[in-house]
Amino acid sequence: MKLRYQVTGGILFFLAIAIASLALILSHNSACGPAPAVADEAEWMKAIVYRCYGSPEVLEYADVKKPTPAEDEVLVKVHAASVNPLDWHYMRGSPYIMRLESGLGAPNDESMGVDFAGTVEAIGKNVKRFKPGDEVFGGRSGAFAEYVTVREDRALVLKPTNMTFAQAASVVIGGITALQALRDKGKIEPGQKVLINGASGGVGTFTVQIAKSFGAEVTGVCSTRNVDLVRSIGADHVIDYTQEDYTRNGQRYDLIIDNVGNHSLSANRRVLTPDGTLVIVGGPKGNWLGPLMGPIQALMLSPFMGQEFVTILAELRMDDLAILSDLMQAGKVTPVIDRRYRLSEVPAAIRYLEEGHAQGKVVIDLD
Numbered sequence: 001m002k003l004r005y006q007v008t009g010g011i012l013f014f015l016a017i018a019i020a021s022l023a024l025i026l027s028h029n030s031a032c033g034p035a036p037a038v039a040d041e042a043e044w045m046k047a048i049v050y051r052c053y054g055s056p057e058v059l060e061y062a063d064v065k066k067p068t069p070a071e072d073e074v075l076v077k078v079h080a081a082s083v084n085p086l087d088w089h090y091m092r093g094s095p096y097i098m099r100l101e102s103g104l105g106a107p108n109d110e111s112m113g114v115d116f117a118g119t120v121e122a123i124g125k126n127v128k129r130f131k132p133g134d135e136v137f138g139g140r141s142g143a144f145a146e147y148v149t150v151r152e153d154r155a156l157v158l159k160p161t162n163m164t165f166a167q168a169a170s171v172v173i174g175g176i177t178a179l180q181a182l183r184d185k186g187k188i189e190p191g192q193k194v195l196i197n198g199a200s201g202g203v204g205t206f207t208v209q210i211a212k213s214f215g216a217e218v219t220g221v222c223s224t225r226n227v228d229l230v231r232s233i234g235a236d237h238v239i240d241y242t243q244e245d246y247t248r249n250g251q252r253y254d255l256i257i258d259n260v261g262n263h264s265l266s267a268n269r270r271v272l273t274p275d276g277t278l279v280i281v282g283g284p285k286g287n288w289l290g291p292l293m294g295p296i297q298a299l300m301l302s303p304f305m306g307q308e309f310v311t312i313l314a315e316l317r318m319d320d321l322a323i324l325s326d327l328m329q330a331g332k333v334t335p336v337i338d339r340r341y342r343l344s345e346v347p348a349a350i351r352y353l354e355e356g357h358a359q360g361k362v363v364i365d366l367d
């Protein structure tokens with residue numbers, strides 16, 4: 001055999017070994033570790049924690065150390081939190097590629113939850129924007145707990161006075177994702193025809209309302225039982241996906257926000273105007289390439305198409321929370337709340353959300 005073939009064969013062999021090793025490392029689940037020791041004099045609080053990846057059974061309702069705010073931090077007593085698909089992605093460490101950040105084998109950070117609303121209980125000595133007693137909402141890892149500390153310059157704003165804590169806690173990731181998908185990625189303009197696939201879920205119910213606030217003509221896609229809900233939050237047209245495939249009905253849209261990822265890029269392309277945009281928000285479940293296929297294809301194909309295919313990774317930003325707060329205060333956005341659970345019932349809340357048929361947001365009540 002020629003040397004050239006031997007070298008190529010050797011490289012391919014080592015590449016295959018390297019990929020297989022990486023796959024084994026990424027998919028390995030370590031056993032659940034013991035709870036860390038906490039000093040006796042520590043103040044305690046209840047929180048949901050996890051020390052290994054897996055199904056909702058890995059979540060523990062535990063006593064953990066109550067946090068104290070640093071000089072630039074605010075201590076918030078949490079009254080309500082809400083559940084997002086992000087929570088079960090972290091709980092399962094899935095897709096596995098995210099474990100490069102969340103921890104190989106087991107999570108680096110045992111806390112859970114992001115969206116919260118509550119009352120400022122204490123502030124660090126450098127904090128200027130908040131004072132004890134302020135009613136606030138925001139996003140911070142560890143929101144499934146009685147208390148959370150947040151830096152005052154991070155995603156934390158005053159709660160609109162016309163919203164309950166449960167409503168304010170519902171808006172954080174879902175509302176920010178909807179806003180950034182429509183405005184930053186979709187470059188939405190008044191009068192545009194916008195289709196929202198997955199209009200009845202946590203992100204979708206905000207996307208419909210925010211698209212309407214931008215003056216768009218909105219079509220929502222959902223199942224039969226959610227048709228009235230999606231119409232009631234402002235959609236001009238509703239497509240029942242059990243009766244009709246939106247990629248085959250001959251309509252064209254300037255912007256598609258896809259929260260589901262159940263149609264191919266070529267099918268979505270067919271119903272986009274020649275210079276339309278598809279924003280990929282959600283995708284199918286899967287541990288390996290499944291959820292990443294849409295974004296990878298979008299990245300590869302978009303430069304060669306008149307239409308634009310873009311993927312979003314929403315960012316928790318204070319200025320966007322303030323915009324959502326104004327929209328709620330003005331009555332243009334009202335969170336849709338589906339089921340409510342207690343803090344100790346977070347595993348059941350996540351189990352329900354994982355079924356993929358929530359009607360709006362799932363809330364955790366702490367009061």
Ligand SMILES: NC(=O)c1ccc[n+]([C@@H]2O[C@H](COP(=O)([O-])OP(=O)(O)OC[C@H]3O[C@@H](n4cnc5c(N)ncnc54)[C@H](OP(=O)(O)O)[C@@H]3O)[C@@H](O)[C@H]2O)c1
Pocket residue numbers: 084085086173174177197198199200201202203204221222223224226241259260262280281282283312313314353356357358359360
């Ligand atoms: N990229 C980002 O930064 C980002 C941020 C947040 C969320 N996400 C992702 O976005 C997706 C949606 O999040 P979410 O919070 O809205 O989830 P969710 O609350 O679990 O939404 C589920 C919704 O999807 C609908 N649905 C299921 N199958 C459908 C189909 N074939 N056609 C149309 N609708 C369908 C369900 O409606 P029916 O009951 O009527 O079927 C349900 O209302 C998730 O994949 C999540 O991971 C991404």
